[in-house]
Amino acid sequence: MNFAYTIIYVPDVAASLAFFEKAFGFATRFLHESGMYGELDTGATTLAFAAHAMGEMNYSSGHVEAHSSAQPLGMEVAFTTADVAQAHAQAIAAGATELAAPAQKPWGQVVSYLRCPDGSLVELCTPMGG
Numbered sequence: 001m002n003f004a005y006t007i008i009y010v011p012d013v014a015a016s017l018a019f020f021e022k023a024f025g026f027a028t029r030f031l032h033e034s035g036m037y038g039e040l041d042t043g044a045t046t047l048a049f050a051a052h053a054m055g056e057m058n059y060s061s062g063h064v065e066a067h068s069s070a071q072p073l074g075m076e077v078a079f080t081t082a083d084v085a086q087a088h089a090q091a092i093a094a095g096a097t098e099l100a101a102p103a104q105k106p107w108g109q110v111v112s113y114l115r116c117p118d119g120s121l122v123e124l125c126t127p128m129g130g
Contacts, residue, residue, distance in 0.1 A: 003045055004045065004046060005045070005046045005047075005048055006045065006046070006047050006048070006077060007048045007049070007050050008047070008048070008049050008050075008066070008077075008118065008120050009049075009050050009051070009052050009054070009055045009063060009065070009066075010049050010050070010051065010052070010066075010067070010118040010119070010120070011051070011052060011065070011067055011118065012051075012118070013031065013035055013036060013037060013038045013049045013050065013051055014031060014035055014038065015117070015118070016038075016049045016116070016117075016118045016120075017031060017038045017040065017049060019094060019095060019096075019116060019117055019118070020040055020047070020116075021040075022094040022095075023090060023091040023094035023095070023096055023116070024079060024087070024090075024091065024122075026040040026041060026042055026047070027040065027041045028040060028041070029041040029046075035051070036050060036051040036053065036054050037049070037050045037051070037054060047077060049118075052065055065119070066118065066119025066120055066121075067117070067118050067119035068119070069119060072099065072115050072119070072120075072121040073119070073120075073121065075121065076113070076120075076121040076122060076123050077120065077121070077122055077123070078122070078123035078124075078125055079122065079123070079124055079125075080125055080126065080127045081124060081125075081126065082126060082127075084102045084110040084111065084112050084124045084125060084126055085102045085110075085112075087124050088101070088102050088112045088114065088124055091114050091116075091122070091124070092114070095116075095117050096114040096115060096116055096117070096122070097114065097115045098112075098113075098114060099113040099114060099115055099121070100112055100113040102124070107128075108126075108128075108129070109125050109126050109127075109128060110125065110126045111123060111124070111125040111126075112124045112125075
């Protein structure tokens, strides 16, 4: 078993790809011609986006649309960086909303939390032990 993908269901796949490019520097690896699915070039594990309509096609029980929820969903994607403050500021300039400013944690990491325009929750943090 290998962890291969995290797929976030969003209202506009192309807009989410563009935001993640501008906010975090990830390049778009793939956007399907239908606009319903796309992937970022993020390394060994793929971060992908799919349209809410795709979720409806894949399973009939429905799902919570993160962008419609007043609070962020209880899951996040986390990105490590040596400069959390700079990355945090860049994401806010790109349209993210600050949930928690960069702060040093008791275990040594610097961590911040942002909510993206598509509703997804992102943690920015220094690598563990760094």
